[in-house]
Amino acid sequence: MKIAIVTDSLTNLREEDLQRYPFIYYAHLNVVVDDKSYIDLKEITNDQLFRFIDEGASYSSSLPSPEVFVTLYEKLLAEYDAIISLHCTENVSGTVNSARIARDTIEGAKEKITVIDTNSASIGVENIVIKVCELMEQGKSLDELLEAIEYYRTHGQLYLTINDLTTLVRTGRISKTASRIGNLLHIKPIIGFKDAKLEVMGKVRTKKRLLKWMLERLRHDIEESGKQVVRITHVNSIDLANELKHALEICGDKVEVFISNEISSVMAIHFGRGGVGASWMPADYSV
Numbered sequence: 023m024k025i026a027i028v029t030d031s032l033t034n035l036r037e038e039d040l041q042r043y044p045f046i047y048y049a050h051l052n053v054v055v056d057d058k059s060y061i062d063l064k065e066i067t068n069d070q071l072f073r074f075i076d077e078g079a080s081y082s083s084s085l086p087s088p089e090v091f092v093t094l095y096e097k098l099l100a101e102y103d104a105i106i107s108l109h110c111t112e113n114v115s116g117t118v119n120s121a122r123i124a125r126d127t128i129e130g131a132k133e134k135i136t137v138i139d140t141n142s143a144s145i146g147v148e149n150i151v152i153k154v155c156e157l158m159e160q161g162k163s164l165d166e167l168l169e170a171i172e173y174y175r176t177h178g179q180l181y182l183t184i185n186d187l188t189t190l191v192r193t194g195r196i197s198k199t200a201s202r203i204g205n206l207l208h209i210k211p212i213i214g215f216k217d218a219k220l221e222v223m224g225k226v227r228t229k230k231r232l233l234k235w236m237l238e239r240l241r242h243d244i245e246e247s248g249k250q251v252v253r254i255t256h257v258n259s260i261d262l263a264n265e266l267k268h269a270l271e272i273c274g275d276k277v278e279v280f281i282s283n284e285i286s287s288v289m290a291i292h293f294g295r296g297g298v299g300a301s302w303m304p305a306d307y308s309v
Contacts, residue, residue, distance in 0.1 A: 023164055026102040027154060028094065030086065030117045031062040032110045033147045034255075034286040043155040045102070049086040049094055051117065051288045055079050062288045068258060071287045072295055083288040085117050091124030095135055099128075104164055105135045108151055108171070110143040111218045138171055141218040144289055145253040145282050146180035146301040153251075153303070173307050179243060181214040181223060182299035183232055184257075229262065233269040236300055244276045249305040252279040256298040257290050263298050270300070278305060 027043070029035075031050040040046060051062045055074045060066035062083075075081060091107075098105055107125075109118035118139045125135045140147045153174060154167055162170070212224040212235060226232045244250055252270055256263040260281075267279050285293065 023103045024101070025158060025164060025167070026098045026105045027151060028091075028098070028105055028107040028121075029147060029151055030109050030115070032115060032117070032144055032286050032289055033108075033151060034063060034144070034283045034289075035148055035151065036280075036283055039152060039155075043152075043158075045158075046151065046155070047094060047098065049091055049117065049121070051086055051115070051286075052084045053287045053291065054082045054084055056081075059084065060287075062286050066287050068284055068287055068290045071290060072258070081291055083291050085115065085120055088120045088123040088127060091121050092127055095124055095128055095131065099131070099134060103134070106154065106164075106167065106171070107135060107137045108140055108147060108154070109138065110147055111141050111215070112139050113219045114143050136168060138175070139218075140171075141175045142178055142180050142215065142301065144180070144285055144301070145255045145299060146178050146215075146303075148282055149178060149251060149253050149301055149303050150174050170307055174303050177247065177307075178301060178303035179214065179239065180299065180301040181212050181236065181239065182293065182297060183210050183212045183226070184293045184297040229265070232298075233266060236266060237269055237272065240270055240273060240277065240300075240302060243302065243304075244273060247304040249276050249278075250302040251305045252277055252300055252302040253282045254279065254298065254300050255282045255285050257285050257293060258295055259298050260284075266298055266300060277302075 209225040214223040
């Protein structure tokens with residue numbers, strides 16, 4: 023069976039992975055600056071975005087419409103037997119709902135297209151996408167792939183630290199109460215997913231404490247479920263991303279650590295400048 027993987031641009035996969043797995047396809051979100059729309063990952067970079075913001079531009083983001091997914095799905099169904107569509111949790115982005123509407127619009131597509139809310143975002147989705155691709159290389163069936171996805175969507179962690187929670191409150195991604203906690207006394211909040219919703223998971227004031235916090239969480243999950251695959255992203259903070267990679271690699275052969283691409287521009291709109299994130303999940307799952 024020939025299977026295509028669809029994800030959205032919030033995932034922002036590394037070029038080397040896109041070349042290795044040519045059956046991965048994107049549905050792109052959009053960045054809107056002063057009423058002009060830019061295709062995420064294609065027509066705008068984070069440097070350009072923050073320059074616009076510094077110049078006082080208004081900014082927002084928009085989802086790929088169901089029509090965008092219909093066009094993509096119909097094209098792929100002419101070449102592939104099935105599509106697995108893996109997306110950011112609906113608690114952060116409505117993209118997965120656009121995908122569902124599109125699937126239901128195409129006659130006979132429900133048996134061929136599986137749309138999945140991964141309960142994660144960004145590098146968390148990337149971790150699942152790459153694992154699925156690896157299992158496909160091993161010749162796993164569609165049912166086996168879906169079984170693995172169900173496991174990983176409930177056994178992954180994603181933590182992001184950012185400098186200001188104001189934008190997340192404005193866009194409804196996080197509560198005002200959580201924002202007040204995070205912004206007190208110049209504390210750097212660490213946000214993560216609890217029941218697939220963004221919550222403040224920890225508060226640190228220094229880089230050293232941030233690295234220690236991440237390492238402690240990772241060690242806990244290694245004890246719970248063995249070797250972990252870790253992916254790191256950032257917003258204009260590659261040096262901090264490298265420091266975090268070095269800090270987590272102290273776990274030795276119990277981890278594989280990758281630095282992924284910088285967070286997509288649509289994600290950067292909501293998380294702002296600065297900060298770093300890490301996502302991990304068990305390396306081994308028997309299908």
